[in-house]
Every structure is written in structure tokens, then in C-alpha cells.
Amino acid sequence: MSHHLGGVAAAHRLACHVYVSEGRRWHAIERLLRAAKSLTQPPGLILASTFPDVDYNRTCFTFVATAPTFTEHLADAVAGVATVAADIVDMREQHAAHPRLGVLDHVSVHPLAEEATMDAAANAARAVAERLGNGSPHLPYYLYGAASASGDVRLSAIRRSLGYFAGETSGNWQGTGAGGTAKNAIPDTLAPDGGPATVHDAHGIVCVGATPWVxxxxxxxxxxxxxxxxxxxxxxxxxxxxxxxxxxxxxxxxxxxxxxxxxxxxxxxxxxxxxxxxxxxxxxxxxxxxxxxxxxxxxxxxxxxxxxxxxxxxxxxxxxxxxxxxxxxxxxxxxxxxxxxxxxxxxx
The missing domain is CATH 3.30.70 (Alpha-Beta Plaits)
Structure with a gap:
């Protein structure tokens, strides 16, 4: 039976897409899914959809939360999924047609209606990033969109600087080897916004942001x-x-x-x-x-x-x-x- 945000004004909802670099091994997908479901707080925080992709070897989990009441719960849920991902996915062994930078490749937060403000989405994204960087699984993170310091950093620009798009040529994780830097090393010219200063080879990094609906x-x-x-x-x-x-x-x-x-x-x-x-x-x-x-x-x-x-x-x-x-x-x-x-x- 599906959970619903019964009695909650649709205007105050945020959507959060969580992209995990696993979409082939059913036992791993099931473990991630069970973690995602166990960390929801109905009716204010629900798991709204799940989308695994075998070729791209990634799964998108979409949460819907009310703002600002469930911002902290949203951070808990994303961090819980990320912790499981770090336990079951090793980027040194992961293969996929889709480029990626880590076990938790990307987290995006979006207002679902005009009354759910971009400020609320940005605050939620920052809370998620801080949990991922300062708690388990301790990932270096980059902020984009309204969550970034300037408010206008593009996700594609960060990815391009980190060698993200090189991954689509070989099918293997390319790490952050752009600009002549060593594979899996963070370029000196693009320090992360938070989390550890070095990359764990097995876990990689994560990009977290807030934008209008994409x-x-x-x-x-x-x-x-x-x-x-x-x-x-x-x-x-x-x-x-x-x-x-x-x-x-x-x-x-x-x-x-x-x-x-x-x-x-x-x-x-x-x-x-x-x-x-x-x-x-x-x-x-x-x-x-x-x-x-x-x-x-x-x-x-x-x-x-x-x-x-x-x-x-x-x-x-x-x-x-x-x-x-x-x-x-x-x-x-x-x-x-x-x-x-x-x-x-x-x-x-």
C-alpha cells in the first residue's frame, strides 16, 4: 500500500532525487530500497518512486517531504541510503554505461509548487550535504544551484571540471581525472564545499543541489x-x-x-x-x-x-x-x- 501526504498542503512539498550507482544486483537494490522505505516518516516524508536502470547501473529514489518540518528527516533518509550504498558498492569494481562520480552520484532537491520556496529547497540540500560529508558515509561534496555559495553554480560545470563525462567513453568509473590530475584525486583548482579533503577510492564524491524542477x-x-x-x-x-x-x-x-x-x-x-x-x-x-x-x-x-x-x-x-x-x-x-x-x- 502506498503512503500518501494526506492533509499536507501540496504547495509546501519538496522532491528529492537520490541517484545511487547500483542498478543491476537485485540483492543490493532490494537492500537499498528497504533502507529508503524504513527511513521515511509518513505522512510528512515518503518514498515516492524507485527507478533502477540496468545499462546505466544506477537507481533513482525519489522522496517527497514537507518543508521545513521534515528537512531534518530528509537528510536522515538520504544519509541512510548513502551509508548502505557505501557498504555494498565499490567504485573500483563498478561498471556502467553512465558516467558517475561516486556510490551516491547525485542528490537534487526541487520545490514542487510556487509556495515551496527555493530557499527551502536550498536549505534542505545543504542539510543533506552536511550529513553526507560530516557523518556517514563521509563523502566530499560539491554544492550547486541555489544550494551553492553564489546561488548559480551549474551541476554540469562541476561535473565537467571533475572528469565526469570521460566516464561515458570506457564504461568504467573515471574518478576525477580531469586537467591532468591523478585518477580519483580532487583537482587543486576545485576544492569540495565540505566533507573530507581527499577521496576514498571505493566511495568517490557526491554533488548536491537545489534547482527548479528538471x-x-x-x-x-x-x-x-x-x-x-x-x-x-x-x-x-x-x-x-x-x-x-x-x-x-x-x-x-x-x-x-x-x-x-x-x-x-x-x-x-x-x-x-x-x-x-x-x-x-x-x-x-x-x-x-x-x-x-x-x-x-x-x-x-x-x-x-x-x-x-x-x-x-x-x-x-x-x-x-x-x-x-x-x-x-x-x-x-x-x-x-x-x-x-x-x-x-x-x-x-
Whole structure:
């Protein structure tokens, strides 16, 4: 049975997405999920959705909390999930198609309505970061968005400075090897905002921030042209991602990258996750991921920071148009989002 925020004004709700670098081993996902559920405080703090991804080897847990009453409880819940993640995930052995910087790659906090202020989201994000850095699992952390000292640090800028996007080329964790620094070493030019000054090789670092709502749209493309081999497909997809990104003159508010994809997506599990249903979905995806006959698919993963300006539909249409323009005989097999929608969270 799902928990609901009964009697709580929707206007004062915050959403918190917690991205853990584990999405393949069911026993690990189940342990993380049980920890996340045990740390909620209904009706003021609930686990709203769970989304594991086998290819990307990561799971997104979404909490919904009332502000400011449950800010401390939210920090407790995120720290509890992070502690379990640090116990069961070793970044020296973790492999994935998606780049990442640590066992807890990323935590984002968002107001769900105008009355839930950005200040409340920023305060909640800072409280989470301080718990992660000064308590268990003791991670160096970087703050972005409204939670940062200047209030406008971009997550993508931090990631780029830390070598995050190098991870998508090899499928292995790249640590913080940007700018000629040693792998897993923090660059002298970008000290963390808090937590330890050095990185534990097994745990990595975490980025924590507060921003307006961000829509995550992934567009898988199945390529039926036998003349396009694997070595050529991903570079073409990266050219599509580059073309649609705002940074390179593309769609307003869009950040994008291209990643290999072997498994079909399944929707986020809303509310109290049905363990058997979720386990079945993960096992089916894992079987597809391991299959030698996997279809030739690439995925353009997009963060839409201004969904009111650039709709998800516009993103999908533009990706498909760019695919045709660069000579890919590709078709859309179903764009999807990686978390519950804002409307779904507000209706809980």
C-alpha cells in the first residue's frame, strides 16, 4: 500500500532525487530500497518512486517531504541510503554505461509548487550535504544551484571540471581525472564545499543541489541500417546530443549526452515499490543486457532545465530530426522519463 501526504498542503512539498550507482544486483537494490522505505516518516516524508536502470547501473529514489518540518528527516533518509550504498558498492569494481562520480552520484532537491520556496529547497540540500560529508558515509561534496555559495553554480560545470563525462567513453568509473590530475584525486583548482579533503577510492564524491524542477527525457533510437557499425553509431549520436544542447546553440535549457543502450526501459515504480514486480523488471532487463543478440540501440539522455520553455515532446522531435539529418535510419522506440512527473508527485 502506498503512503500518501494526506492533509499536507501540496504547495509546501519538496522532491528529492537520490541517484545511487547500483542498478543491476537485485540483492543490493532490494537492500537499498528497504533502507529508503524504513527511513521515511509518513505522512510528512515518503518514498515516492524507485527507478533502477540496468545499462546505466544506477537507481533513482525519489522522496517527497514537507518543508521545513521534515528537512531534518530528509537528510536522515538520504544519509541512510548513502551509508548502505557505501557498504555494498565499490567504485573500483563498478561498471556502467553512465558516467558517475561516486556510490551516491547525485542528490537534487526541487520545490514542487510556487509556495515551496527555493530557499527551502536550498536549505534542505545543504542539510543533506552536511550529513553526507560530516557523518556517514563521509563523502566530499560539491554544492550547486541555489544550494551553492553564489546561488548559480551549474551541476554540469562541476561535473565537467571533475572528469565526469570521460566516464561515458570506457564504461568504467573515471574518478576525477580531469586537467591532468591523478585518477580519483580532487583537482587543486576545485576544492569540495565540505566533507573530507581527499577521496576514498571505493566511495568517490557526491554533488548536491537545489534547482527548479528538471525533466529527464531519454530518447532511445533503434538503428536498422546494417552499414552503421557500433564504432560509428555512438559518435553520430554524440553529434546529435551536442547539436541539441543549449551550450552549443541548441534547445533552451537542455543538456544532453549520448550513451549505449541494450535494454528496454520500464516505468518508475511509484509509491511503495512492489518488490516482486520490480525484481522481475530488473531481471528481464539484465537478461537483455547480457544477450549477444541485443539490438543496436543508442540513447540520447537529456536534462531539460526549463520544461515550461522546451517541452519533452520538442526534445524528442528534435532528436529524431537530427538523427535523420546525420544519416541514421533510426526510429523512436519510446522516449521515457526516469522519475515520477511533477504532477504525479503533487497528487500523492
Amino acid at each position: 525533466t529527464h527525457v531519454n530518447v532511445p533510437l533503434v538503428v536498422s541500417d546494417a552499414s552503421v557499425n557500433d564504432d560509428d553509431l555512438l559518435p553520430r549520436a554524440r553529434s546529435i546530443a551536442r547539436a541539441i544542447a543549449e551550450r552549443h546553440g541548441g534547445l533552451p535549457g537542455v543538456e544532453a549526452m549520448a550513451l549505449p543502450k541494450r535494454t528496454p526501459p520500464f516505468p518508475p515504480n511509484l509509491g511503495d515499490a512492489d518488490l516482486e514486480s520490480l525484481r522481475s523488471s530488473v531481471e528481464q532487463a539484465l537478461a537483455a543486457h547480457s544477450s549477444d543478440g541485443a539490438v543496436q540501440v543508442v540513447e540520447v539522455a537529456c536534462n531539460v532545465r526549463t520544461p515550461d520553455v522546451t517541452s519533452p515532446e520538442m526534445v524528442v522531435e528534435t532528436v529524431l530530426a537530427r538523427a535523420r539529418a546525420c544519416g541514421l535510419k533510426a526510429h523512436n522506440v519510446g522516449a521515457y522519463t526516469t522519475q515520477a512527473t511533477k504532477e504525479e508527485l503533487l497528487s500523492m
